[in-house]
Amino acid sequence: MSRxxxxxxxxxxxxxxxxxxxxxxxxxxxxxxxxxxGWEGVVRGRWVRLEPGDGAGFRxxxxxxxxxxxxxxxxxxxxxxxxxxxxxxxxxxxxxxxVEECRGLRLLRQEPWECLASFILSSTKQIVQIRRVVGExxxxxxxxxxxxxxxxxxxxxxxxxxxxxxEERDLRACGMGFRAPYLLGTARRVASGQVDLERLRKRxxxxxxxxxxxxxxxxxxxxxxxxxxxxxFDAAFPxxxxxxxxxxxxxxxxxxxxxxxxxxxxxxxxxxxxxxAQQYLFHWARRRAGRVANPGGDGAGC
DNA sequence: AGCCAGGCAGAGA
DNA sequence: TCTCTGCATGGC
Numbered sequence: 001m002s003r004x005x006x007x008x009x010x011x012x013x014x015x016x017x018x019x020x021x022x023x024x025x026x027x028x029x030x031x032x033x034x035x036x037x038g039w040e041g042v043v044r045g046r047w048v049r050l051e052p053g054d055g056a057g058f059r060x061x062x063x064x065x066x067x068x069x070x071x072x073x074x075x076x077x078x079x080x081x082x083x084x085x086x087x088x089x090x091x092x093x094x095x096x097x098x099v100e101e102c103r104g105l106r107l108l109r110q111e112p113w114e115c116l117a118s119f120i121l122s123s124t125k126q127i128v129q130i131r132r133v134v135g136e137x138x139x140x141x142x143x144x145x146x147x148x149x150x151x152x153x154x155x156x157x158x159x160x161x162x163x164x165x166x167e168e169r170d171l172r173a174c175g176m177g178f179r180a181p182y183l184l185g186t187a188r189r190v191a192s193g194q195v196d197l198e199r200l201r202k203r204x205x206x207x208x209x210x211x212x213x214x215x216x217x218x219x220x221x222x223x224x225x226x227x228x229x230x231x232x233f234d235a236a237f238p239x240x241x242x243x244x245x246x247x248x249x250x251x252x253x254x255x256x257x258x259x260x261x262x263x264x265x266x267x268x269x270x271x272x273x274x275x276x277a278q279q280y281l282f283h284w285a286r287r288r289a290g291r292v293a294n295p296g297g298d299g300a301g302c
Numbered sequence: 303a304g305c306c307a308g309g310c311a312g313a314g315a
Numbered sequence: 316t317c318t319c320t321g322c323a324t325g326g327c
Contacts, residue, residue: 027308123309126326130308133324177323182310219310240308260317282308 006146009066014057015078019104020050021296023076026283027127028108028229030118030134031157034295040151044071044111047147047154052296063146077106085273094250095277098284105283107275108229112197113190114157115230116212119222120183121176127291136174141166164191182217189215201231208233220263228275237266237274246285 024032024039032041038051038061049061060072073079082103089099121137122130134157141162142155163171164187171180189195195215200208208231212223220239227236239247239262247262248255257265270277286292 119308120310122307124307124322125309125324126307129325172323175324178310178321179323217310221309225308238308241306242308258317286308 006063008148009062009064011060011066011069011072012053012057013060013073013076013078016056017082017103018058018076018078018106019102020052020058021294022102022105022283023108024050025292025294026105026279027286028279029110029115030127030131031138034293035151037296039296040147040154042145042154042156043075045145045156046071047145047151048072049151063148075109077109080106085276088271088273089277090269090271092250095281098280099277101287102280102283105276105279107234107279109232110230111157112200112226112230113160116186116190116197116215116218116222116226117157117160117163117183119225119229120186120217121179122225123179123217123222133174133176137171137176140170140174160187160190163187179217185216186218200227201233205233205236209236228278234273234275235271237263237270237278239263239266240282242282242285243278246281 020039021034024041025034029041032039034040038049040047040049042048046062046064046066051059051061053059060066060069066072086099086103089095117137118130118134121133125133138155138157141158143158145154145156147154163183166184168180168184171183176183190197195211200211203211205227208227209220209223212218212226213220218226222238224236224238227233228238237243239259244257244259244262247266248257251265251269252262266274266278283292287294
């Protein structure tokens with residue numbers, strides 16, 4: 001619920017090599033918006049504003065009591081050390097520019113349902129379009145989230161039970177087309193308790209992937225996105241059209257490898273932090289192609 | 303105007 | 316197992 005009065009909580013987060021723009025606007029999450037010099041979004045049901053700092057961190061603001069801020073620091077993965085990841089990844093010449101330029105990018109620890117639903121809606125859609133459909137889904141079926149008047153209104157991501165209770169036409173009205181029955185079918189399976197998204201992170205990556213791929217509209221790529229962006233499996237390596245192209249350029253010059261070949265290669269080549277390599281390459285390739293606005297960037301890269 | 307987008311599922315070889 | 320196709324919608 002928007003309101004014009006009320007107090008604000010502020011926390012200075014001290015962290016090096018953290019770039020909010022490349023983290024929040026690299027196609028992992030679809031709800032963050034750049035407004036008046038800060039990134040605004042909803043994390044664990046709370047409205048949050050994040051303002052870039054002087055290079056040694058950033059500033060976080062909420063309008064409800066944030067407690068110890070642990071929920072936000074966990075979501076943003078501020079505990080992750082990019083230097084350790086850089087040492088773990090292979091020193092391939094073709095990979096190095098992406099690793100160096102995207103050092104400040106973190107993999108978020110998102111809520112599984114929002115992540116899964118968003119990526120079901122992502123298939124053969126451009127990121128700008130995914131953002132629009134997800135926004136429409138929240139506007140129609142989410143609940144009000146308290147925020148400053150000048151930032152609102154803001155809605156939560158609809159709970160799985162809410163989506164499960166809708167009809168296919170309600171979802172199609174959001175502009176998601178043929179993905180509507182996939183989202184509805186998955187929502188109903190999750191809401192019924194047949195699949196427990198919260199427990200996926202406690203299982204092996206292979207088990208969690210199999211569970212996700214049993215859901216309608218979820219294949220290998222979308223399953224890997226959920227493993228990587230919400231379950232903490234940093235070795236997961238989603239292969240989409242961008243990654244297919246960029247890995248083709250670097251590792252398969254002169255031919256066009258099949259997706260299955262690239263998936264198998266990535267699985268054995270990049271190691272325990274392969275997912276970071278994947279996101280570095282994805283963001284780097286999209287930035288190179290001029291598909292990232294990069295607001296608030298310092299001009300020095302990602 | 304036409305090609306393509308952070309794919310998936312089903313059919314046929 | 317691999318390849319091909321239909322699927323809604325809209326950006327560039």
